[in-house]
Amino acid sequence: MRPPLEFLFPPEIGAQLIYSFVIIVCSLMVYYATKEMYELSSYKGIKYFRQAFLFFAIAYFFRYFIEFFLFLFNIKNILDFSPMYIGWISLYIFLYASAMAVFYLLYSVMWKKWNHSKSRIFIFNICAIIIALFGATFRDMLISLMLNIILLIFVSFILYIAYKDSIDRKKGKNLFIIYILLFVFWVLNVIDILLPRFLQLYQLIIYIVSTLLFMIILYKVLKKIGS
Amino acid sequence: MVKRAKLEIMRDILKIIQDNRNSIKPTPLLRKSKMSSVGFKEYYNELLEKKFIREIIDEKQDKYIILTEKGFKFLERYMAIVDFIDEFEL
Numbered sequence: 001m002r003p004p005l006e007f008l009f010p011p012e013i014g015a016q017l018i019y020s021f022v023i024i025v026c027s028l029m030v031y032y033a034t035k036e037m038y039e040l041s042s043y044k045g046i047k048y049f050r051q052a053f054l055f056f057a058i059a060y061f062f063r064y065f066i067e068f069f070l071f072l073f074n075i076k077n078i079l080d081f082s083p084m085y086i087g088w089i090s091l092y093i094f095l096y097a098s099a100m101a102v103f104y105l106l107y108s109v110m111w112k113k114w115n116h117s118k119s120r121i122f123i124f125n126i127c128a129i130i131i132a133l134f135g136a137t138f139r140d141m142l143i144s145l146m147l148n149i150i151l152l153i154f155v156s157f158i159l160y161i162a163y164k165d166s167i168d169r170k171k172g173k174n175l176f177i178i179y180i181l182l183f184v185f186w187v188l189n190v191i192d193i194l195l196p197r198f199l200q201l202y203q204l205i206i207y208i209v210s211t212l213l214f215m216i217i218l219y220k221v222l223k224k225i226g227s
Numbered sequence: 228m229v230k231r232a233k234l235e236i237m238r239d240i241l242k243i244i245q246d247n248r249n250s251i252k253p254t255p256l257l258r259k260s261k262m263s264s265v266g267f268k269e270y271y272n273e274l275l276e277k278k279f280i281r282e283i284i285d286e287k288q289d290k291y292i293i294l295t296e297k298g299f300k301f302l303e304r305y306m307a308i309v310d311f312i313d314e315f316e317l
Contacts, residue, residue, distance in 0.1 A: 034311075040301045041234055041308050042277070045317025109316050166316055175316055224311040 019207040020064040026214040027057035030221050037225070048108035055101035056214075062093040063193070091193065092136035099128035099151070102186055105179065106155055109162050127151075141194050148187045155183050178216060185210040236262075236270055238305045241279060241298050250291050274298070 030053040038046045066086070103124035107114070114120060131151070135144040163176040188206050192199045199206065243259045244251050251259075257267050274280045279298035283291050294302075311317070 037304065037308050037311060040297070040304055043234065043308070043312065043317070045312060045315075046308075049315060049317055162316065175314070220314060221311075224307065224314050 015204065015207060016064045017068055019211060020060045022211050023060045023214050024057045024065070026211075026218045027053040027060070029218055031057065033221055033225050044111055045108050048104045048111060052101045052104035052108060055097045055104060059094050059097035059101060062090045062097065063189075066090045088136055092132045094193070095135040095190065096128045096132035098186060098190070099131045100124060102151070102155060102183060103128065105182075106158060109179075110158060113162070113165070135190070135194060144194055145191065148190050152183055152187050156180055178213060181209070182213050182217075185213060234305070234309065237274060237279070238302065240270060240274060241294060241302050244280065244292055244294050245299070245302060249293050252289065252291060256292060 031050050034046055034050050037043075038050060107120065107124070131144070131147050134140050134147055159176050159179055163173065166176075185206060188199065188202075189210065192203060192206060240256070240260055243256060247255075253271075256271075257264060260267055262270070271280075275282070277297070278295055279301055280292050281295050283293055285291065
């Protein structure tokens with residue numbers, strides 16, 4: 001007899017899958033919708049903006065989908081993987097890719113002021129590796145949380161400076177509010193993964209608001225692409 | 228701002244070619260672009276590299292510059308690109 005559907009896919013896994021799927025689709029749509037613009041202009045700001053969304057897509061793929069595929073195709077039994085390693089790899093890639101996404105989004109706004117240099121991308125990689133190591137390898141929740149909160153404060157401060165310098169303040173305000181909310185919900189997502197019980201009650205709200213933020217950005221992108 | 232200006236200059240050069248019935252000799256193009264010859268050469272080479280323009284030589288061995296399909300596409304999408312850069316403060 002086949003097991004009931006709820007047993008195969010408990011509701012919380014279903015919600016996580018839908019949430020990840022929507023964010024992956026939104027991120028990839030932003031990435032591919034801006035491809036032509038980047039190819040025509042070779043503009044660095046567009047390049048970093050696109051890379052941010054590519055990293056978001058990678059992060060959310062490794063957050064839930066990889067576990068879902070392993071579970072669905074029963075790969076653990078076929079390849080004799082230890083679930084611990086799979087969990088470690090997917091958590092490491094999620095933390096690394098999501099931190100890189102945040103850095104690239106920040107850099108897309110700041111690259112002109114920071115005098116574009118390759119060393120900055122290298123520093124971002126090092127920071128993302130440290131964040132991923134503390135979260136996935138050492139499993140030190142306190143340090144990991146501290147790192148993410150310090151990063152959020154740093155990102156908010158930089159965005160505030162960018163907003164103050166922005167030419168069109170009204171337009172800039174909306175964008176920076178969206179970016180700051182995106183970063184806040186990114187930290188909440190990380191907390192939700194590292195300490196699943198801590199935000200259990202608010203999980204659905206985090207999913208809905210994060211999804212809405214990605215959809216707003218996608219809408220703004222598509223509106224401009226079509227113009 | 229510097230990079231944005233670069234896009235504007237590229238657009239201006241391509242627009243001169245387009246307005247000249249998509250065929251212009253290098254010297255009038257330099258003159259109409261109102262740039263120094265060093266600066267012009269830099270942009271000209273970049274436009275060639277990016278395949279926005281193409282050089283053709285006619286039967287009298289005169290060199291003409293024409294826009295490629297990519298060049299026309301750039302002109303068509305220029306305002307959308309600039310709007311996008313402004314919208315996301317890139």
